[in-house]
Amino acid sequence: MKLQVEQAALADGARWIARHIPPSAADPAALAVLLTADGDTLTVAYNSADVAASVAIDTHVIAAGRAAVSGKVFADILGALPPLQVELAGDDNGVDMVADTNTFRLGLLDTDSYPVLPPMPALSGTTPGDLFATAVANVAPAVDYQTAAMPELGGIRIRPDGDRLQLMATDRYRVAVQTIPWQPSGDAVAALLPGRALVDIAKTAGGADSVDLALTAGTAGVHVDGRTSISRLLPVDKFPNADGAFPKEFTGTVTCDVDELADTVRRIGLLLEGEQAIELAIAADRMTIQAMRNTKATGKARIDCRLDGIDTFEIAFNPRYLLDGLASIDGEVAINLTTYARPALIHAAVNNPTYRYLVVPVRDPAKAAS
Structure with a gap:
């Protein structure tokens, strides 16, 4: 694998992927990102039992290839590099990262056993990017990330209703609800997405024309501007009956x-x-x-x-x-x-x-x- 890419674009994508990675894990593979260079794109991806995320970045690919490296270290180094062109070159022993006089080498993790990324579920509909970003930001203060006994309070419920999409969050002391327009294009169900992951991807949606949503019974997918997040859903039937509180x-x-x-x-x-x-x-x-x-x-x-x-x-x-x-x-x-x-x-x-x-x-x- 060998490629050239602008530091700002790769650092921004790697930083977003790194937010999906837990602080620690017994298995180093659970902290790794998979780099795949092919055609004119570098894909940086992370996969775990709860969430999968990927970002596609335009690059000049000299030699296609794959490598798995520590996701947080990769993101931290890129964020500290000057805003110049970065060259990535991988071999059987590691990945070199070079920007001007700065040179780093990352050790490889097991690429062959890296879990296969799940595909984006079938598309349910599309909503304007700026409205989606605003809606998630508006309901996010009512998400409770601390209550381990009720993990569903850490979610944001997305419920389609005709040509409208309702986003709701509650911590039992307040309920925040935002309704935005959307264009349904397939089957959709009410889904309870992990709030933290949804907030992270919504931050990138404000400048996008549209956001693609897949709302299925088992997983939910959000795709915007080359970034895809696929989440294991929280049990929506355990979400409090906040509608009846009004x-x-x-x-x-x-x-x-x-x-x-x-x-x-x-x-x-x-x-x-x-x-x-x-x-x-x-x-x-x-x-x-x-x-x-x-x-x-x-x-x-x-x-x-x-x-x-x-x-x-x-x-x-x-x-x-x-x-x-x-x-x-x-x-x-x-x-x-x-x-x-x-x-x-x-x-x-x-x-x-x-x-x-x-x-x-x-x-x-x-x-x-x-």
Whole structure:
């Protein structure tokens, strides 16, 4: 194997592949990437029991061939090289990486026994790249990567519905939902994809015209701009019934400028420690925001708002959860309210919003006792 390739393109692809590789493994092959030079393309691929990923990069191939090397070391070296042309040359003993006066040699892992990459499943449909990237980014804050007892909370559910595609995530304290258009072209089922892998591939989708999705009963595939990620699915039947958490009716709705609310929450949040909450005291035309039950420091701020349906309302939130919901909205935000102890629904103040964020409030013990 021998080829020449631009450092920036190969480093970016190798770095993306490396994010799929676990920090450690008993078998070194589980940490390896497979390099395949053929025609005018170098394919960098990784395969494990949970996920397979590959990226195709345009190169000048002098001699075709294959080699398996440590994926993270390969990516780290490429990232540290100057932005010049890189030459890769492999033989039976290793792979040389040369860029100007920089020369590295990587030892080979067992190429012949490297697991065969699974093919991309049959295509289910296509969605615009920028909308897909935005949707994944919007629901990602509600993914719970830490709960080992419920791994399905670490997933993002993708559910087709005619010419619409719904993405949803929940950590049981909030639910984030985004709906985007798509063009179905084959069979598709609701699929629960590992959130971390989906976030990684979605980051590359923003500049792409479209994203190809394969949603099958066993695996799901995402293809965008020469990058393919095939994931073992999480059990979608164990995903919480988050659809049923959305209230059918609301007591009132408060509307205000989203940037003004977010900036004020951040300022008042400087007073908070640990799990202390932000309290919103809402009247007909103003909202007072203050730190809840803070004995060391006090502070409050007031912003303009409009409250419809009721005269006054008080509710408290985890400030990070509240800010996560506001971050995906431009202009005016509407917050649908029921009671101080029941979830509030955050969305843009427009008809039929495509993004909705349901968040559980922080209950004040004094109010609960009364």
